[in-house]
Amino acid sequence: MTASIDLGTASPLASAAPRPAPPSVVAPRNAPTASVAPVPAAPVAAPVEPVPAGPDTPGLLRSVFRRHAAGVAVITAHGERPVGFTATSLTSVAAEPPLVSFGIGTGSSSWPVLAEADHVGVHVLGEHQDDLAARFARSGVDRFAEPTGWRTGPQGVPVLDGVLAWLVGRVVARVPAGDHSIVIAEIVDGGHGPEGSPLLYHQGRFTGLRT
Template sequence: MTATPDLGTHRLAAPELFRSVFRRHAAGVAVITARGSGPVGFTATSLTSVAAEPPLLSFGVGNGSSCWPVLAEAGHVGVHILGEDQRELAATFARSGADRFAPPTRWRSGPADVPLLDGVLAWLVCRVAARIPAGDHHVVIAEAVAGDPSGSGRPLLYHQGRFNALRE
């Protein structure tokens, strides 16, 4: 017989507890981009593969994010998987108020006029399929329609509130 844990001891209702638990979860680092009147983008650690047929992924974006108004209307988004040598790029796209597409960021317009970052491990252009309200965020589900997995190197990770690399 298994003992039932005392659920009153630790309550997940506290946002601080929730964040502290997820700081222990290592996540890959991606940059999501879209185009409105200009390019927008943000660093995401919530990227998830949803299905292979059709090829669907999801990511979360805060309702208060400066990118949300564009993402709320965008038909397509860019998803960029960052390499371990791209900590500064990840930090730039995570920084509020930064001109994220100014030099030294290198980028170009890709399929569906989506801003594509140069030098990443891999990228996808995705058609937005759904936007689902989820608390103070929206979950965006998108279908991959183009991409390139040919970058080289190892992935950038986010763990314990910092960007990290894999260790051998």
């Protein structure tokens, strides 16, 4: 027969022999105590030093290129109307295939037509054509009105009269470059005009060769 113990009723054995008190826990001497790591202080931001002003590089570029003599050309194209502008950035890029390039400001009045044109005209001006160069650099005028002499050339491109030489190019690329676009064209036609010295742009004005 197995005895059962009712935990809810005191038994004679439990009352006759009182339970010993649980031993108290005494920490031994020199026992390590828990320590709380100090919270590091938030770093203090160093004062911001002012950035020294750099050179006026746009102004530097303009001042340097005032000393650079450049040939003068007029670029033409045809959309709903003929457009053209004076350029001093004409460059021969390659001979095989024959490529030229020039820059045009994307805020210029000619850009909307040049941005879509398949072909462009390139005209090398003679030193006697400073008035023509100034006319195609002026805003708010009809650059193809009298006294400008011109005709419709190959591929419908306007070709100016009396220039030293002219070319017609097929546009093969337009490369964004800051506030300009570099247009690259492959030459498909062209011709020569009268012999003469080229018109130059130097020190902010049109001039000729000095011998």
